[in-house]
Amino acid sequence: MAVTTHRVCGDCQSYTPVDCFKGYCHENGGNEVVFLDAGACDSFQAAGKCKYCAHYQEVKPFMGHCDFVGDHVFSEKLAWTCSGFRQA
Amino acid sequence: MTDSLLPQELQYNRFGDYDSGEIALREFEGEPSSDRTKELRKQFWDAKIALDIEFPYYYTVKWKSKEIRGLPRPLRRALALRHAFSNLTSVIRPGELLVMQKTRFARGAAPQVQFSEKNIWSAASKEVDADDLGASFDRVTILGRHGGNVPEDVGNVISVGRKFGIRKEDLPVLTWLCEYWDGRSAEDSALELERRVFGSYYELDMKIFQTVLASAPSITTNPDGRVTLDYRLPLELGIQGMMDYCQSRIAEQSIGKLDSEAIEKRIFWHAEIEVLEGLKAWVKNYAKEAERLGQIEESLEQKTEYEEIADILYWVSENTPRNFREALQLVWIWHLAVHMELVISGLSPGRLGQTLYPYFREDRDKGKLDRDKALELLECMRIKFSEIEICGGGGLHGKLSGNAFNNISVGGLKPDGTSAENELEELIIESAMTMATPSPTITVIYDPKLSERFMLKAVECVKTGTGYPAWVNNRVAMEFLLSQHGSDGMSLEEARSWGVAGCIEIAPAGSAFCVACRGFYSLEKLVELVLWDGVDPRTNIRVLPPPSRMETWDDFWEVFKQYLTETLTVWNAAENLNWVSHKQNITGLVLSALTRNCLETGADLDAGGAAYNATWASPVVAAVNAANSLASVKKLVFEEHAISMNELKEALRANFGRKSAIETERYSVFEQVKTESAWDDMLAMCQDAPKFGNDDPYVDQIYKNIVEYYTSVVRNISNFFGKPMAPLMLSVSSHGPLGQACLATPDGRLAGVTLADASVSAHPGTDLKGPYALLNSALCFDHSAFVNTQLNMKIHPRAIEGVQGAKKLLELIEAYMANGGYHIQFNIVDSRMLKDAQDHPEHYRNLLVRVAGFTEYWVEIGKPIQDEIIARTEYEKAG
Numbered sequence: 009m010a011v012t013t014h015r016v017c018g019d020c021q022s023y024t025p026v027d028c029f030k031g032y033c034h035e036n037g038g039n040e041v042v043f044l045d046a047g048a049c050d051s052f053q054a055a056g057k058c059k060y061c062a063h064y065q066e067v068k069p070f071m072g073h074c075d076f077v078g079d080h081v082f083s084e085k086l087a088w089t090c091s092g093f094r095q096a
Numbered sequence: 097m098t099d100s101l102l103p104q105e106l107q108y109n110r111f112g113d114y115d116s117g118e119i120a121l122r123e124f125e126g127e128p129s130s131d132r133t134k135e136l137r138k139q140f141w142d143a144k145i146a147l148d149i150e151f152p153y154y155y156t157v158k159w160k161s162k163e164i165r166g167l168p169r170p171l172r173r174a175l176a177l178r179h180a181f182s183n184l185t186s187v188i189r190p191g192e193l194l195v196m197q198k199t200r201f202a203r204g205a206a207p208q209v210q211f212s213e214k215n216i217w218s219a220a221s222k223e224v225d226a227d228d229l230g231a232s233f234d235r236v237t238i239l240g241r242h243g244g245n246v247p248e249d250v251g252n253v254i255s256v257g258r259k260f261g262i263r264k265e266d267l268p269v270l271t272w273l274c275e276y277w278d279g280r281s282a283e284d285s286a287l288e289l290e291r292r293v294f295g296s297y298y299e300l301d302m303k304i305f306q307t308v309l310a311s312a313p314s315i316t317t318n319p320d321g322r323v324t325l326d327y328r329l330p331l332e333l334g335i336q337g338m339m340d341y342c343q344s345r346i347a348e349q350s351i352g353k354l355d356s357e358a359i360e361k362r363i364f365w366h367a368e369i370e371v372l373e374g375l376k377a378w379v380k381n382y383a384k385e386a387e388r389l390g391q392i393e394e395s396l397e398q399k400t401e402y403e404e405i406a407d408i409l410y411w412v413s414e415n416t417p418r419n420f421r422e423a424l425q426l427v428w429i430w431h432l433a434v435h436m437e438l439v440i441s442g443l444s445p446g447r448l449g450q451t452l453y454p455y456f457r458e459d460r461d462k463g464k465l466d467r468d469k470a471l472e473l474l475e476c477m478r479i480k481f482s483e484i485e486i487c488g489g490g491g492l493h494g495k496l497s498g499n500a501f502n503n504i505s506v507g508g509l510k511p512d513g514t515s516a517e518n519e520l521e522e523l524i525i526e527s528a529m530t531m532a533t534p535s536p537t538i539t540v541i542y543d544p545k546l547s548e549r550f551m552l553k554a555v556e557c558v559k560t561g562t563g564y565p566a567w568v569n570n571r572v573a574m575e576f577l578l579s580q581h582g583s584d585g586m587s588l589e590e591a592r593s594w595g596v597a598g599c600i601e602i603a604p605a606g607s608a609f610c611v612a613c614r615g616f617y618s619l620e621k622l623v624e625l626v627l628w629d630g631v632d633p634r635t636n637i638r639v640l641p642p643p644s645r646m647e648t649w650d651d652f653w654e655v656f657k658q659y660l661t662e663t664l665t666v667w668n669a670a671e672n673l674n675w676v677s678h679k680q681n682i683t684g685l686v687l688s689a690l691t692r693n694c695l696e697t698g699a700d701l702d703a704g705g706a707a708y709n710a711t712w713a714s715p716v717v718a719a720v721n722a723a724n725s726l727a728s729v730k731k732l733v734f735e736e737h738a739i740s741m742n743e744l745k746e747a748l749r750a751n752f753g754r755k756s757a758i759e760t761e762r763y764s765v766f767e768q769v770k771t772e773s774a775w776d777d778m779l780a781m782c783q784d785a786p787k788f789g790n791d792d793p794y795v796d797q798i799y800k801n802i803v804e805y806y807t808s809v810v811r812n813i814s815n816f817f818g819k820p821m822a823p824l825m826l827s828v829s830s831h832g833p834l835g836q837a838c839l840a841t842p843d844g845r846l847a848g849v850t851l852a853d854a855s856v857s858a859h860p861g862t863d864l865k866g867p868y869a870l871l872n873s874a875l876c877f878d879h880s881a882f883v884n885t886q887l888n889m890k891i892h893p894r895a896i897e898g899v900q901g902a903k904k905l906l907e908l909i910e911a912y913m914a915n916g917g918y919h920i921q922f923n924i925v926d927s928r929m930l931k932d933a934q935d936h937p938e939h940y941r942n943l944l945v946r947v948a949g950f951t952e953y954w955v956e957i958g959k960p961i962q963d964e965i966i967a968r969t970e971y972e973k974a975g
Contacts, residue, residue, distance in 0.1 A: 027144040028261040039190040
């Protein structure tokens with residue numbers, strides 16, 4: 009599959025972390041070990057992170073404000089428990 | 097030139113016939129019982145240790161929110177904990193049977209900045225915060241560079257404390273957290289209080305840190321621990337049942353009788369309900385994740401497993417367990433929850449084989465659980481425990497070497513006085529042999545009523561070289577417990593039910609207030625202060641006033657006692673003062689729910705809710721080194737007048753004409769580099785002076801005097817609840833950094849060399865008369881007066897080969913126990929293997945060793961400790 013240069017495995021829905029360097033890719037039901045910073049493939053689907061949400065506004069690198077919860081958030085925060093998540 | 101001109105292979109301390117053949121392997125080497133657990137262990141070995149900001153982030157966001165800012169602390173804390181637990185990312189890895197983990201990462205820890213932010217900030221920013229009290233200790237701490245450690249920045253991963261990796265995108269969050277908690281953390285408020293109300297003692301307390309007379313303060317960086325848990329309420333009531341119980345206690349209160357005490361109880365029960373809601377949400381989130389994985393999984397087998405996990409988690413999120421696997425999962429959830437709410441070490445499951453036996457027995461009798469499946473579950477449990485990491489500054493890891501000290505006790509007696517051994521406990525031992533992971537460590541509570549079959553099974557585990565099980569004396573422990581807690585109503589049945597907490601501490605079963613300790617106090621450094629009239633020779637800081645006279649041995653001994661009394665009293669009193677901040681800011685609510693009496697009486701641990709509230713003083717380290725040094729001074733200076741005090745001090749300043757261990761990076765007696773020969777004779781005299789570990793009454797009496805005097809001092813110090821403190825002696829791995837903080841000492845030890853480990857282990861290489869001479873030295877005082885004593889021995893694998901060898905080892909253990917020894921444990925290893933592993937760590941990823949009261953991977957231990965273990969006397973014969 010072609011590698012998309014601007015996206016990394018760690019930002020994909022199919023990624024489960026092991027440590028700061030690597031994790032598992034569940035794409036196609038597999039469990040391959042991949043590096044977090046490796047370029048993502050064509051199957052990339054953005055994980056529900058605050059940085060991908062329409063409610064997120066960056067204030068400084070990796071930190072910002074959410075106008076849904078009305079409070080401070082960090083960009084890598086997983087928003088899957090958040091009812092207000094809306095893909096930007 | 098190096099001191100040793102001997103060939104490399106002879107440069108080891110040995111007692112017995114030297115084995116010149118190939119490096120001896122351990123007689124038994126376990127292998128995981130299934131492909132699953134083999135793969136899980138490989139994943140564990142491959143994982144790097146990581147820092148995760150999620151928990152403190154969610155905790156802080158809620159803590160600082162307007163709506164709860166004004167609430168009384170227990171409730172405010174409970175709401176913050178609930179928010180944190182409810183919002184964590186759930187992570188389940190393929191192949192797991194037992195699930196849930198502390199962070200997003202397999203070997204992850206959270207920087208709990210609400211406890212202490214300065215040492216974390218120093219570690220992350222690599223700039224020492226001027227107010228970081230741990231800085232002095234950090235400077236003498238050397239950590240391992242291999243295994244799971246992240247010693248340097250790599251790509252987008254920043255090294256924190258030379259151990260953890262943190263993503264660079266998480267670093268701004270950590271910065272934001274540290275900035276918020278600066279001045280607000282438990283440590284900051286503790287030290288500000290101390291500064292304001294401790295008077296002149298504050299200055300002395302600070303000097304104790306600066307000179308490394310004691311290690312970095314743990315009172316807020318790692319305050320809790322050395323405790324066993326009571327899983328009774330979660331297992332008998334379930335999470336929902338516990339919430340209902342709290343509600344029923346609230347409902348019993350009469351509205352017309354809400355005095356301050358009743359209000360405090362009401363607040364506590366409400367706080368517990370909030371925390372329980374958080375735990376429930378956390379478990380349910382994991383159940384949802386298991387469902388999600390089951391939906392996308394293509395392998396039918398793995399899909400079924402995910403669905404099973406989801407079912408189990410949904411059930412135990414509210415209810416009591418229906419079988420052994422659910423009971424084990426629930427125990428794991430609660431154990432993990434305590435690790436997440438606190439920075440806690442020495443959190444021990446206790447007599448887990450007793451706690452879970454009814455579930456195990458029922459499943460086995462009904463044919464629902466076969467032995468292989470039970471073993472596989474226990475092996476999965478071992479991976480989970482080993483993944484627990486604790487975050488603090490570098491100094492904390494210098495003390496703990498990355499271990500969390502989760503201790504399972506097996507053997508001992510049931511409350512009715514019969515042997516407690518059972519099939520589940522045998523499987524717990526078996527899983528320890530097959531998996532060979534650092535945690536949980538295992539301890540056999542030795543009692544003559546245990547069967548030889550059970551004990552030989554435990555010896556078989558010892559032979560794998562994992563360093564466990566340790567062996568502790570049931571009778572000595574029970575004597576201590578009844579003496580310590582009898583006045584608070586402890587019964588004989590309760591005393592029999594005790595378990596080992598932390599490394600080796602004697603603890604009531606799930607019913608005691610606990611402290612990890614303020615730090616580790618160096619008796620060898622105290623000797624230095626006496627020698628130099630109250631001034632630390634390394635930093636030139638005056639700690640205490642000069643003595644009025646020092647002309648005779650009696651004068652010297654009096655000064656030693658006076659300095660010990662003054663510094664130890666201040667040090668331990670400061671712990672109580674610091675605990676005020678603990679009570680206000682970081683009280684353990686999950687831990688209180690797992691301590692008998694707290695929920696029943698409506699009081700958390702810090703409010704005296706536990707059944708037993710007597711605790712211990714901070715432990716002392718290097719009693720053996722101090723005894724050896726005092727023996728040298730007494731004999732050479734005051735009795736034989738072979739050298740004067742000034743000549744001795746000159747020799748110590750000159751490091752006996754050798755380079756320091758810090759300079760050479762050689763932290764044991766071996767391979768030291770001589771720079772001049774002028775001090776050779778004096779070094780020889782000091783090294784030849786009587787040494788502990790040789791059944792020599794001259795030095796053994798000095799040792800006895802030291803520990804008995806230490807005991808008398810701490811028994812006169814009150815703990816937070818007004819109970820006399822109990823004496824505690826162990827090192828963990830603090831003897832590495834504490835050794836680096838000492839110059840050369842009168843026992844012939846060179847500057848920077850690691851001190852003796854444990855409490856009655858000989859200083860490496862000084863025990864020359866065989867194992868029983870060492871045991872006799874160790875038995876020179878009453879062990880039952882102490883929370884623990886600690887003895888490590890290193891034995892060559894061939895010395896205990898076969899059934900006869902096993903029986904010889906058991907004989908040695910039994911002899912020690914019969915004569916009143918409390919604790920003993922073993923490294924079964926050829927020292928040459930350790931040296932090879934030091935030179936070629938890439939070939940020894942899975943090599944485990946016993947450091948002090950814990951087992952750790954060789955490659956993850958710092959060199960000062962590695963050198964010390966290599967230098968320990970290797971017994972070529974066990975008797």
